[in-house]
Amino acid sequence: MKKDYLLDIFNQSDKNSKINLLNIHYENMSGQNQFISDISKFTRDGNNIIQQRYFKYENKAKIRTILAQKKNKELGVRYVEDNGKQIEWSKLVEGKIPDQIKNYTYYFHCFLMIKTEDWKKALVYKNYPLVAIPNAGMVVNDNGVVGLEKSSAGLQQRNVDVKRLISDITKGLVKIEAHKILNVKKVEEEVKKVSEKQVSNKFVIKSYDDY
Secondary structure (H helix, E strand, O other), rough: HHHHHHHHHOOOOOOOOOOEEEEEEEEOOOOOHOOOEEEEEEEOOHHHHHEEEEEOOOOOEEEEEEEEEOOOOEEEEEEEEEEEEEEEEHHHHHHHHEEEEEHOOOOOOOOEEEOOHHHHHHHHHOOOOOEEEEOOOEEEEEEOOOOOOHHHHHHOOOOOOOHHHHHHHHHHOOOOOOOOEEOOHHHHHHHHHHHOOOOOOOOOOOOOOOO
16 A cells, blocks of 8 residues: 555556556465455545455455555545445455456466456356456457466466556557457357346446445
8 A cells, every 4th residue: 555656556547548456365375256355446536545445354344445645544444334234245245356357366466457347247247258468378268268378388478567568458559358269159149148138337446435
C-alpha cells in the first residue's frame, strides 16, 4: 500500500482507459477460489489511492478501507452486509471473483489483464471462456476452456514487464485474446451462448462505499 508505487502503476494506463487493480491472496499455492483468503481492490481518485481489503473473519466477510498517504490512514473496518445481513466469506468470493481465473492462478505470481465486460460475463456464466493476458506464459483456448498453458517452455518464451503490459493493452497495441486456439467451433458456440443471455449488472468493481 505504497502511494507512489500504486500511482505509477495506474499512470501506465492510456489516458482514455480506466483500470481497476485487484490483489488476491490464497491460503495455498493451488490458485483455487475456495482458498482465497483476502481480496484488495485499489481505486484511484485523482491523486488519492483508496484500498478496500476484503477478508475472512470467522467465516464472515469484513472490509477494511484505507487511504494511502505517507502514513496510511484507516477509514474504518466493518462487516460486509446485504440487506442488513452479514455475508458469508464464500458467498462474497463467489459473487466477486470468477471461478475461471483458477485456470491462470495456479502459476505464482500471476498478473492478469482482463476486460471488465468479460469479467462480468464470467461471474454470471460459469462456462464463459474468460480470456486474460498474464505477464508471463502463453494463453491457450482448448475446447472453450481458456487458461495459461501448462508448459515451462511457454513461461520461458514470453515474459513481459507488468508496466509495459498495462501500457500496451490500454493503448490497443496488444489484444486480450488467446495466443493459441485449439477448437474454434467450440469457442464460438460458448461465446454465442453468453451473448444470448441476460448479463447482470452486479460486478466486483464498484465504489468503495458499496458491497
